[in-house]
Amino acid sequence: MYKKTFLHPLLFGLVTILFISCDKDYNEIGTNIVGDDHFGFEVDTTSTIKAYNQKLGEIASNNLPINALGFYTNPAFGTTQANFVTQVELAAINPTFNNTTPGDYSTDIGHGPTAIDSVVMEIPYFKTLKTANTDGTNIYRLDSIYGAKPYDIETPAEVSSKFKLSIFQSNYFLRDLDPDQSLIEQQLYYTGQNQDDVINNNKIPVLLNDAPLVNVTDGIQNADGHENDNFYFDKREHKTKSLASDGVTPVYTRSVPSMRLHLNKTIFANLIFNAPSGKLTDNTTFKNYFRGLYFKVENGNPGNMAMLNFKGGKITLYYNEDNKTTSSTGVVTYTRENKSFILNLTGNSISLLKNSLENTDYLNAANSSQEASEIYLKGGQGSMAYIDLFGSTDTKGYVLNSAYNSNLPISATNQKYTLTGPNGKPDEIDDIIYNGWLINEANLTFNIKKSAMSDTKTIEPNRIFLYDLTHKKALVDYTYDGTTDSSYPKNNKYIFGGILLDNNNAILKQRDATTGEITNKGTKYKIRITNYVRNLIKNDSTNVRLGLSITESINSTGISKLKTANSISAYAPTMSVLSPLGTILYGTNNPPVPGPNPGQPYKQRLKLEIYYTKPN
Numbered sequence: 001m002y003k004k005t006f007l008h009p010l011l012f013g014l015v016t017i018l019f020i021s022c023d024k025d026y027n028e029i030g031t032n033i034v035g036d037d038h039f040g041f042e043v044d045t046t047s048t049i050k051a052y053n054q055k056l057g058e059i060a061s062n063n064l065p066i067n068a069l070g071f072y073t074n075p076a077f078g079t080t081q082a083n084f085v086t087q088v089e090l091a092a093i094n095p096t097f098n099n100t101t102p103g104d105y106s107t108d109i110g111h112g113p114t115a116i117d118s119v120v121m122e123i124p125y126f127k128t129l130k131t132a133n134t135d136g137t138n139i140y141r142l143d144s145i146y147g148a149k150p151y152d153i154e155t156p157a158e159v160s161s162k163f164k165l166s167i168f169q170s171n172y173f174l175r176d177l178d179p180d181q182s183l184i185e186q187q188l189y190y191t192g193q194n195q196d197d198v199i200n201n202n203k204i205p206v207l208l209n210d211a212p213l214v215n216v217t218d219g220i221q222n223a224d225g226h227e228n229d230n231f232y233f234d235k236r237e238h239k240t241k242s243l244a245s246d247g248v249t250p251v252y253t254r255s256v257p258s259m260r261l262h263l264n265k266t267i268f269a270n271l272i273f274n275a276p277s278g279k280l281t282d283n284t285t286f287k288n289y290f291r292g293l294y295f296k297v298e299n300g301n302p303g304n305m306a307m308l309n310f311k312g313g314k315i316t317l318y319y320n321e322d323n324k325t326t327s328s329t330g331v332v333t334y335t336r337e338n339k340s341f342i343l344n345l346t347g348n349s350i351s352l353l354k355n356s357l358e359n360t361d362y363l364n365a366a367n368s369s370q371e372a373s374e375i376y377l378k379g380g381q382g383s384m385a386y387i388d389l390f391g392s393t394d395t396k397g398y399v400l401n402s403a404y405n406s407n408l409p410i411s412a413t414n415q416k417y418t419l420t421g422p423n424g425k426p427d428e429i430d431d432i433i434y435n436g437w438l439i440n441e442a443n444l445t446f447n448i449k450k451s452a453m454s455d456t457k458t459i460e461p462n463r464i465f466l467y468d469l470t471h472k473k474a475l476v477d478y479t480y481d482g483t484t485d486s487s488y489p490k491n492n493k494y495i496f497g498g499i500l501l502d503n504n505n506a507i508l509k510q511r512d513a514t515t516g517e518i519t520n521k522g523t524k525y526k527i528r529i530t531n532y533v534r535n536l537i538k539n540d541s542t543n544v545r546l547g548l549s550i551t552e553s554i555n556s557t558g559i560s561k562l563k564t565a566n567s568i569s570a571y572a573p574t575m576s577v578l579s580p581l582g583t584i585l586y587g588t589n590n591p592p593v594p595g596p597n598p599g600q601p602y603k604q605r606l607k608l609e610i611y612y613t614k615p616n
Contacts, residue, residue, distance in 0.1 A: 397423025
């Protein structure tokens with residue numbers, strides 16, 4: 001992981017390279033500045049900046065790349081419950097099974113129609129290999145797990161992370177296209193109680209993950225209920241037994257940790273082996289016949305939550321059937337063979353997020369239209385902020401003075417600009433232009449309210465995202481930043497920033513590498529908007545309203561539609577929907593306290609820092 005500070009020489013080199021390729025005009029000027037006594041280095045933090053909170057409500061959450069499952073409680077915000085529904089697709093269309101025509105199978109003992117052995121669903125976990133032992137066993141740490149400390153069967157004192165997991169067959173059809181939009185736009189589905197109620201009311205109320213609460217030798221091991229009633233995200237690798245070619249010697253195969261659940265084999269045998277004619281011919285027909293799976297979580301106390309790649313999941317039907325062969329002399333032979341058939345958890349899906357026990361301070365702040373003293377950012381069905389820079393006062397403007405002599409210093413008798421009336425641009429920007437500032441760097445620094453984020457079970461967002469809210473697109477500084485971190489792509493575009501930092505401006509790692517415990521807390525986030533500010537001054541760009549949100553990945557800037565638009569926007573970044581995390585930052589409405597000490601909120605308030613050079 002990249003651990004350098006923003007002022008480290010190596011990073012400075014990257015900044016220089018980036019600016020050479022992306023801002024040639026500026027660096028031509030800058031080259032002349034070096035060593036020139038006419039210029040001095042200055043920093044300004046007086047620009048007007050105002051931040052506001054905005055509650056989002058239900059937001060489109062279909063077909064996300066990863067989805068949450070479980071419970072997550074953050075005392076500063078409340079509890080989020082994450083259910084999930086997905087379609088299922090045939091890995092191979094129009095399969096055939098030897099279970100309908102008597103001649104396809106033998107009626108002898110040990111033979112017969114296709115017979116199902118088991119049905120196993122497997123969904124991968126995000127994980128890290130910690131130790132590879134010499135005996136062939138491996139120890140893993142599960143990643144992207146939030147909330148209570150994950151249950152560990154080897155040290156079973158921690159039980160609060162368990163919850164009830166029920167999987168049902170859905171009978172609610174997830175459309176590709178919206179009939180209300182003439183079937184030319186994607187059908188949107190939203191987070192929230194309403195959508196979850198619709199899915200829940202349209203499920204087939206027969207539990208699929210119905211493994212009995214017993215341990216069976218060389219079979220299901222569910223005495224602790226970890227496949228259903230007392231589910232937990234298990235970090236242990238799987239150990240599967242088979243027999244060697246002699247039919248006696250056991251052979252064990254190990255595989256990485258995953259959600260591995262046994263599903264009701266009678267139901268799946270009827271769905272697949274006994275499917276009505278034509279239902280398995282293609283996936284379009286199949287997805288209407290078998291409308292998917294509904295994952296429902298209950299009884300989180302408080303439970304925990306994992307981000308999962310459901311689309312990497314699959315259901316495997318293990319079965320055996322006769323393989324019929326006919327020799328050249330007409331002798332028919334039946335050989336019993338073990339086979340498998342796969343269903344993929346692909347197709348349309350919905351992340352079903354519900355908030356409860358929401359913190360009163362959070363609700364009051366997020367629903368307020370007043371300038372924010374504290375900024376509440378929460379992913380999922382959460383909240384964001386919007387920011388206005390340079391104020392709205394526009395009483396003056398400037399035009400180039402035709403008498404200006406560029407060979408002489410700017411002075412009272414050699415003014416570069418002439419004062420005019422309002423020009424549709426904030427006066428603070430006009431003043432920068434008038435004073436001839438050349439912008440070296442501009443940053444927004446967001447300080448974390450540590451007292452509100454001190455809970456040891458609360459993990460802070462690793463990244464926040466600043467964007468052009470007015471036009472629903474990335475800022476120019478994001479676009480220009482080509483920096484990457486191959487070891488951890490979520491730290492790409494680290495010059496643009498928004499990464500969780502420590503007191504020394506170094507990227508913070510919250511969890512202990514050995515224990516996985518949260519041992520470090522963040523101090524701030526810093527986002528560079530140098531080119532945005534330059535364009536306001538040099539290129540007469542429009543000063544837009546900025547949006548600020550949590551992001552699960554800086555590598556995507558897509559937006560998702562709100563079910564109900566607010567007064568500011570009808571959209572929010574899609575990557576904020578993926579994350580259940582939240583943070584509280586100091587806002588802008590923090591006036592100084594009278595006396596020698598202006599107070600911590602004032603000192604930690606959100607500021608725009610502009611580093612510039614100007615003529616002496």
